[in-house]
Amino acid sequence: MKIAIGSDKSGFAVKEAVKAYLTETGAEFDDLGTTDLDHVVPYYAVAGKVAPLVQDGTYDRAILICGTGAGMCVVSNKFKGVYAVACEGVYSAKMARAINNANVLCMGGWIVGPEMALEMVKTFLATEWCQDLEDWRKENMKKFAVQVSAIEDSVYGE
Secondary structure (H helix, E strand, O other), rough: EEEEEEEEEOOHHHHHHHHHHHHHHOEEEEEEOOOOOOOOHHHHHHHHHHHHHHHHOOOOOEEEEEOOHHHHHHOOOOOOOOOOEEOOOOOHHHHHHHHHOEEEEEEEEEOOOHHHHHHHHHHHHHHHOOOOOOHHHHHHHHHHHHHHHHHHHHHHHH
């Protein structure tokens, strides 16, 4: 799995902790955001750079961190096939993958500390779509995927 990671100034400390964890585990990732506090990249530019690379398959998943996670989420979701969710805990990170098939985890550096962020990242990366769901819910998720695709096609074109 190839992962993109990025932050603005507000998410920098959490991003650095996540990068250390990803490096330690041998994960394949690239930092596409602010890499030092002397050259800050705003959240909308980071998300605007990362989301198209998830959209085109260059990266399988992304982790984006700004002040609240909301800004990165809003920008990322402007791209067809990119499903970003701003999460504040492990359970929401797991369910974003299992139910919503999210491919971008957005977190807030003002909200989530490094330890919580690492647990969220571990869960987000380890969870697959429909994992641990009941059969009836898995069937609903398949219908969900078709409906979302149809909505995207109507908005973005085929």
